[in-house]
Amino acid sequence: MRKILSLLTVLGLVLILSVGTIGSAPADTIKIGVLGKSVHPYWAVVEQGMKDAAKLFPEVEATFYVPTTEDIQKQISTLESWIAQGFDGIAFAPSDPDAVISVIKDATERGIPTLTIDTDAPKTDRLLYMGTDNYTAGTIAGKKMAEVLGGEGQVVILTGSLTAMNSLQRIQGFKDALEGTDIEVLTTLNDREDAARSLANAEQALTTYPELDAFFGVYAYNGPAGAKALKGAGIDPGEIKVVCFDTTDEHLMLIDEGYIQATMGQRQYFMGYHSVSLFYLMAKENVDNVLMLLPRTEDGDIVVDTGVDVVTKDKLGWYCEQMDKWGVKSEFC
Numbered sequence: 010m011r012k013i014l015s016l017l018t019v020l021g022l023v024l025i026l027s028v029g030t031i032g033s034a035p036a037d038t039i040k041i042g043v044l045g046k047s048v049h050p051y052w053a054v055v056e057q058g059m060k061d062a063a064k065l066f067p068e069v070e071a072t073f074y075v076p077t078t079e080d081i082q083k084q085i086s087t088l089e090s091w092i093a094q095g096f097d098g099i100a101f102a103p104s105d106p107d108a109v110i111s112v113i114k115d116a117t118e119r120g121i122p123t124l125t126i127d128t129d130a131p132k133t134d135r136l137l138y139m140g141t142d143n144y145t146a147g148t149i150a151g152k153k154m155a156e157v158l159g160g161e162g163q164v165v166i167l168t169g170s171l172t173a174m175n176s177l178q179r180i181q182g183f184k185d186a187l188e189g190t191d192i193e194v195l196t197t198l199n200d201r202e203d204a205a206r207s208l209a210n211a212e213q214a215l216t217t218y219p220e221l222d223a224f225f226g227v228y229a230y231n232g233p234a235g236a237k238a239l240k241g242a243g244i245d246p247g248e249i250k251v252v253c254f255d256t257t258d259e260h261l262m263l264i265d266e267g268y269i270q271a272t273m274g275q276r277q278y279f280m281g282y283h284s285v286s287l288f289y290l291m292a293k294e295n296v297d298n299v300l301m302l303l304p305r306t307e308d309g310d311i312v313v314d315t316g317v318d319v320v321t322k323d324k325l326g327w328y329c330e331q332m333d334k335w336g337v338k339s340e341f342c
């Protein structure tokens with residue numbers, strides 16, 4: 010509750026400040042950058058959130074970029090370019106948290122506030138993390154898997170990174186939740202955020218492990234890749250289970266068809282939206298006054314948790330209502 014109140018206070022201030030600019034002389038442009046991890050409808054929703062928030066503030070010029078697949082060099086060069094252009098705030102989702110330490114230090118030294126979204130980099134100078142609590146979400150996925158498998162079976166994990174913290178935390182949470190069950194994780198297959206490679210990995214797993222009972226899909230395209238491999242192999246919906254992350258139209262359709270049993274929604278719209286609202290406020294107010302309002306963990310770090318929505322077949326109607334409330338468009342709904 011305190012978290013929600015703090016965010017509401019921040020938003021209240023944002024709106025007061027934005028209304029306060031109406032009718033005044035055009036102010037300096039506030040340049041905000043949002044950097045994602047790979048091209049996918051998941052990130053398109055983050056971009057939509059960023060654009061919707063930017064529309065509220067005429068001075069804001071918001072830029073969004075994602076590499077095609079996992080590409081830390083491209084992420085670093087984008088950050089360098091935004092820093093050189095003197096951006097006023099940068100939100101980033103690093104594919105490798107250690108690789109961005111020095112570029113983020115550079116941003117801080119030049120007075121550019123930064124925050125992580127979607128996946129964290131706590132060793133950098135970033136001011137805060139905003140996104141899903143990935144370890145917790147992984148444990149929720151693990152418990153769901155144990156439930157749909159009735160406590161026993163063999164699972165293959167499909168993921169898009171073995172360096173990004175969100176992937177590692179989800180996998181750790183998932184495995185921890187399976188302790189004490191008779192569920193065995195056979196292997197973890199990395200595709201480096203390449204959906205075609207993920208499909209090939211899932212197809213290969215079906216051949217290599219004829220006793221396979223389930224896929225755990227860590228990134229947005231991994232669950233659908235598992236489901237497509239099952240369809241392609243002529244396996245009936247539900248015969249081999251899929252528990253995964255994210256809620257694109259493709260996920261919702263595959264849940265409806267019975268190929269995916271459960272998926273973890275991340276409310277990523279708000280990662281884009283609040284990156285803009287927070288940086289706007291930091292530019293207008295000052296950084297410390299904004300940070301003061303945000304929730305702190307026990308060790309003093311600032312974490313804005315966007316939450317986890319567990320979507321199953323019986324929750325599809327409810328989830329469509331949520332998306333409608335947020336203004337996130339869906340062909341499925």
Ligand code: BGC
Nearest residue numbers: 046047049051228229230254
């Ligand atoms: C993750 C992102 C990733 C995306 C890939 C999401 O589940 O949170 O980090 O880039 O999947 O589509």
